[in-house]
Amino acid sequence: MEADQLFTSLCESLGLTIKTAKNQTGTRVEFAGFLLDSASMRVTLSTSKHEKALTLLHQALQLHSDSTKPCSFTLSELQHLTGYLQFIARIVPGGQLHLRHLYSAQAWFPTRLPQHICNRRRITTNMRHELEWWFTLLSASTWTGISLELPVIRSEIHIWTDAASTIGIGGYYIAGTWQTPSVFTDFSQLSPPPHCILARNAFSERPNLKLRKALRIRLHSTTNQERQPTINLLELFAIFRTLELWGDQFRDHSVHFHCDNLVVVNCILRQTTRSSDALFIRYLRTLLARAASLNLSIQCHWLPSSANNIFFLPPAYSRLQYLMSPLSRSHFSSPSLNHNHPPRRWLDLILSQTHMSAATAIILWQSLAPSTRHGYLTGLFSYLDFCQTRRFDTPIPATTTLLLHWLTALASSRSRQASTIQAYLTGVKSHHIDLGLHVTVFDSDLIRRFLRGINNHLPQTIPTQLRREGDLRYRRPILKEDLQTILDSLTTLLPNEPATLGLKAVFSLAWTGFCRIGEITYERKDLVNTSPDEFASKHLVRRSITFEPTPNALSSRTLTGMRITFPSTKTSFLRPIERWIAAVGGPYCPVHLMAEYFCHNSRALSEPLFFASGNPPMPFTRQHVVKILQQFHHSFNGHSFRRGAATWAAQIGLSEADIQSLGRWASATSARRYIEESPQQSLALSSRFQTSIGLFSSTSSVVPSRSPLEKTGVRSVSRPPPGL
The missing domain is CATH 1.10.443.10 (Intergrase catalytic core)
Incomplete structure (x- = not known):
């Protein structure tokens, strides 16, 4: 109080007038229309300014109007709304990007007086999208303004992303400080060691169906204007997906994106773009809005493509591979490793249920042939999906009761053969072996007897070695x-x-x-x-x-x-x-x-x-x-x-x-299983048996000298087969 009285007496002696609204006790003060909070170190809109902005947006979008007429503006109304939103954009990251069409619409009005005063223009779809974006942001409870903290004080998150044409996108992140390209010229130092990258901190996937269709249209376009932005859109979508997947974990952090596309880097740094690509603008807006709602401080760093392809892992992730092993980088380019990597779902199961590293899981995956592994995965995923739909909380380790319920569902559907169901069970058993669990439940007498019951319950199939002419699946041997x-x-x-x-x-x-x-x-x-x-x-x-x-x-x-x-x-x-x-x-x-x-x-x-x-x-x-x-x-x-x-x-x-x-x-x-019993051989054995016990004389036994294959025989081709 003494300090307040001293300040008041000093202002009076100097002839200065004190504004009471700005001379209140507490941690919050209003300045230039913004509310500064020294406790939370944040800047937000004052209550009056916030309510005024929402009112203007209500009127512009006619949210409370029963009129069926399209929304329209006069030039003065549009300028008033745009100017007010421009004022708010000072504390909204990426807000200027959502004013482009509002400013462009002002050029539609005639410039001569007095026509432009009462002239009205309808709101376009792009203008409506911008206004709806502002209304959604300002009415959301998650938006609390911007932080006054310097980015260097916040905890850092570094994200590497990459896109590979229409094949896929990928990326990974690490927490903590890391080098940036402006510090080091040796780009090999910018990549974290492979063993530091956890499987849960990396992703690799194909873009959504809508984006893939748009990209496919552009790739088949005959104009370079439509082909060129394809990779830019994919690179931006890869960054957009990282915030969709892990954004909640990055709240109040300083996020550094490492990207090899200079166009995307500049757009994120400027928080605006001159591109006319509606899809690119849409993802950029959504990205910046997501960052604003999470109170993220965004930095973006460019890396040359050569450095990204040679030293960094994202190209491997964006090609739907998972190279998270601590092997040397020379192994990353080894063809023997690149085409045999586990699916993401299996990898997540192993890492979540054991203490294995990603490198250990990859080597474990390569212990079996790819065809065997993928066949086992079909049975494993069928079992896990069954347990999830039936709300069995602990499918692993499997119990006899769970296995019987699952096998009963497979047999009741009658859509799979008995041999297929048994192969499915082997896949679940293989997963238990990968996890180091006991597999005695799979060899129990009850499970074996139940499998015999399934074999008798389902229609029998003819084994491969017993199939003959007339069966479409018959594989005739070449003698x-x-x-x-x-x-x-x-x-x-x-x-x-x-x-x-x-x-x-x-x-x-x-x-x-x-x-x-x-x-x-x-x-x-x-x-x-x-x-x-x-x-x-x-x-x-x-x-x-x-x-x-x-x-x-x-x-x-x-x-x-x-x-x-x-x-x-x-x-x-x-x-x-x-x-x-x-x-x-x-x-x-x-x-x-x-x-x-x-x-x-x-x-x-x-x-x-x-x-x-x-x-x-x-x-x-x-x-x-x-x-x-x-x-x-x-x-x-x-x-x-x-x-x-x-x-x-x-x-x-x-x-x-x-x-x-x-x-x-x-x-x-x-x-x-590959040996087909010859009818000639069976006849010879039967003849020897009957002759040896004296049922018939040796002269009456007839053993055909001609192979039965020659009856229906392989025909000689008198004309060249197609393709020769």
Whole structure:
């Protein structure tokens, strides 16, 4: 009080008038129409100014009017409203961006007096959006003005984002201080170590459907004006998504965005844009409004694209990959790692239910083949979704009761086979193994008996090895006679064609090597946008074939064998396997056919192994080879060579262990499924049995000398198959 009295007496002695409204006790004072609070260190609108702004917006939008006439303005009304909102924009981050169309509308009025005084113009859609944005912000209880705290005092959040065309967007963040490009010229120092990035602090996804449609239209546009802003919009959307996902965690923080798009960086720093792209403006407005409601101090830093692609992780995230391992950066570009990363849902489950790091989870995921992992995930997600819909709070670890309820629901739907349900159960069991939990519940007598009940309850399916002609899913094996018929037909038709040499080498190699067609050919998607090193890490190339004794002997008949190096197979994922094939001579020898093909087709060692004729020549795709193969018989497919080789090996008396080794099967059970029991062999065994017990004389037993395959037999093709 003494200080107040002293101040009052001093002003009176100097002849100064004190304004009572600004000389009150407390922590709040009104200055220049704004209310300053020294306790919360915030600046907001005074109550009167706030109510006036809402009243003007009410009148402009006719929120309380029953009139059906469209909203309209005179020039003076529009100028009054725009000027008042411009005044408020001083404490609203990004507020100026929401005044563009209001200012542009003032140019529509005639400039001569007195026409412009009473002239009215209707409100446009863009103007309405701006006014609705202001009304929503000012009427929201979450908006409390801006903070007076300096950004350096706030806790920092650093976010890295990236966008990759229409493939996807991604980003991650770390809490705490970090270097900025203005400090260091070595951009490799700007990236946090991979082990510091938690899976829950990173995201990778495709844009929403509406945005993807808009981008697809622009990519197919013929004008550069429409194509150019595509990446700008994606980069901005990536930043927008970070605040959508984690905005509530960033409240009252200083957020630093690291982006390699200079247009987006400038727009965020200026909090406005000159772009006419309505979608870009919309996301920028929403981003700034979200930042204002969360009381965020936004900083944006530009990074060169080269630095972002080489040293930073977001390009990997934006391509729907999860490279969160503490491995060296040289491993990030390794093709063997880039195409086998776990889905986000599985990764989140592992990290939330264990104490594993992201690197440990990725290595654990790679313990099984990708096809096996994805098959297990189908069953696991089916189980988790069932427990969620039935409101079972703790699905993991699984109990006998939960498993019985789930299996009953699967069997009752009758939309899955018994073998599929059992595979689903194996997927849930595999997840328990990943988590280090006990799996005794899956092997209990009750579960086994229940599975037998499902097998009896559902319609039975014919096993693959018992399917015969007439079944659409029948995979006819190619036996020795069938292979000879096919190769002879190719030789008769086109004896000197390079494509024919390639086809003969493919067919002979597939049969003698117990191969699926997909192992020695390629898919169309593998031939597009794939680097030579990445292609060679997954598929056979010319350097995968090595002849013995020396390469100089290719033109002679002195070859003893051929070594094939499979870079990756279904049973040995990411581990090369070597197989040797002996040279036995004759017109069907795969070694001599391959050597002859190499002599007529000289190409680089890193190129695909087999090429078809054409201009330019194209590598053999699986669809191309199977289509030609089915010209000889409609039941032939990619597994016919592998099934035929296993069946023939069993007929000539090779042991199961030898067949398993030749076919590279993981178990004898898997190999046994490829062996088709020959009717001729069954007749021979029955004849031996009946002759040995004296039911019939040995002369009356008739063992057919002709294979039943020759009855319906493989037809010789008298005309070239399509594609040759």
